[in-house]
Amino acid sequence: MKSRVATKQNFIGKLFVAPPVILFLVFTLFPMIMAIALSFTDYDIINMPRFVGLKNFQKIVGDEFFWISLKNTCYYTVLYVPSGLFLSLGAALFLNSEKRMVGLFRTLFYLPVLSSSVATATLWFWILNPQLGLLNGILGVFHIEGPAWLYDSKLAMIAIVMMSLWAGFGGNMMIFLSGLKGIPQIYYEAAKVEGAGRWQMFKLITMPSLTKTTFLVSTMLIIGTFQVFDQAFVLTKGGPGNATITLVYYIYNNGFKNLNMGYASSISLILFLIILVMTLLNQKINKADI
Template sequence: MTLPVLLFVLFVLLPVVMAAVLSFTDYDVISSMNWVGFKNYTDLIHDPFFTKALENTVLYTLMYVPLGIVVALATALLLNRRVRAAKYFRVLFYVPVISSTVATASIWYWMLNPQHGLINVILGKLGVNGPAWLYDSNWAMPAIVLMSVWAGFGTNMVIYLAGLQNIPKELIESARTEGANSWQVFRHVTLPALTKTTMLVTTLLIIGAFQVFDQAYVLTKGGPGNSTVTLVYYIYDRGFGALKMGYASAISFVLFAIILAVSLVNARLVNKAGEQ
């Protein structure tokens, strides 16, 4: 057995198998395991907190994915120019990606302060009364989405830049020769040429959205009123808060099934797009 295969078995395959076995048990770390079969999975159906966490995660995904695509694509379009300053801005926009999530979340915690936060101060200058953000159940999730988009759009920006640079210049020049304006070139040439790139970015964003944890943990601790409890946060709470390791493992595999299903659907869509 080669070293890479051995490392894969030890650090990937073995933990997954152990977690799968654990999901069929009642285990609290302190006492021995008790085999309960599918009880953990059936309990999920009647667990209102699991339902709430799933709803919050879906809501987060529906807000985060479209906004993430728009911001990344718009930034890539602005930086897809042969200008020296564009190179520096590419690096600048990528800095949040390599920064610690806890550190960036701490900065956003200050920015979203209802009284003295930068965002509400700016809104106040414009004559708008800013919301309580992290202390309001209606605004806490949008606040987390804003922070997440800011922290992660750099990666997708780079992917879109690669896609834009692979578009044949002849297509754009031909469209402009025929009298197309900038919007028409974008709509009928650039956007269709980025179909596969957008599919890839969408998949990455959806997978990341369903795994969101750090932002909710640092900014809101799942509140107010459980409005920002996500699936991964609930897994953490059940596993390390309530010491229900078997139940947490069951939630983990449900989350894995959801992500797998979304990835397979998206793969089919990408293949269809490639056949056209």
């Protein structure tokens, strides 16, 4: 009787697990395998793939636009990841209480996360408009001449970072809030008895307790920055002067504009390896166990 019940439970469990496993195999694992295979071919979608060995990777070494897109992506990462961590953790610390209106602010901060990246980018396209934009309008109130954010090669990436921070920090804030809620209050009470101040409690209790949470958030931020596409596509189209063309944008141009799927797949493989290395480095820096 017990064996029948156990068999039935196992069968039901497998039924529940089957849909996500099938989706993972069809839409994640299979495309990954296909991308790796195509990276060694010359494939234009129309004709059959032609094996070319390592020629695509040799081409990458001398591809000026690949290095420009990699530099832009790294620049975006350097700007966005520390800012995203600081902003989301700061908001979580500020809202980690049961005071009135805290729930409202949590909701307001999280709302941009629910919007699509394309809709958010379209909104910010008008906010950053040099003549009619809200941001330059606010600067004008203080008699500051607002710049042409999206049309200046030095400011365009900074504008994209500002939009990304506004759109994404709410989700990371909620993760940090969950981590803060998991820290036993008895630690802080004991620290207060010992005469510790707020900074000491933050340094010796809060941050060590948030190691795994920080690793999770920072890893998600790093992966997200190296996959940035929608913002640059909607706001700047990679301009001005290739100042905001990113790796994924360059992959898109090669694969879907130039129909050079083999070369696009080879860049995708390089991007995967970069993200893997960055994740391992981040794990070592945060000293977190996966």
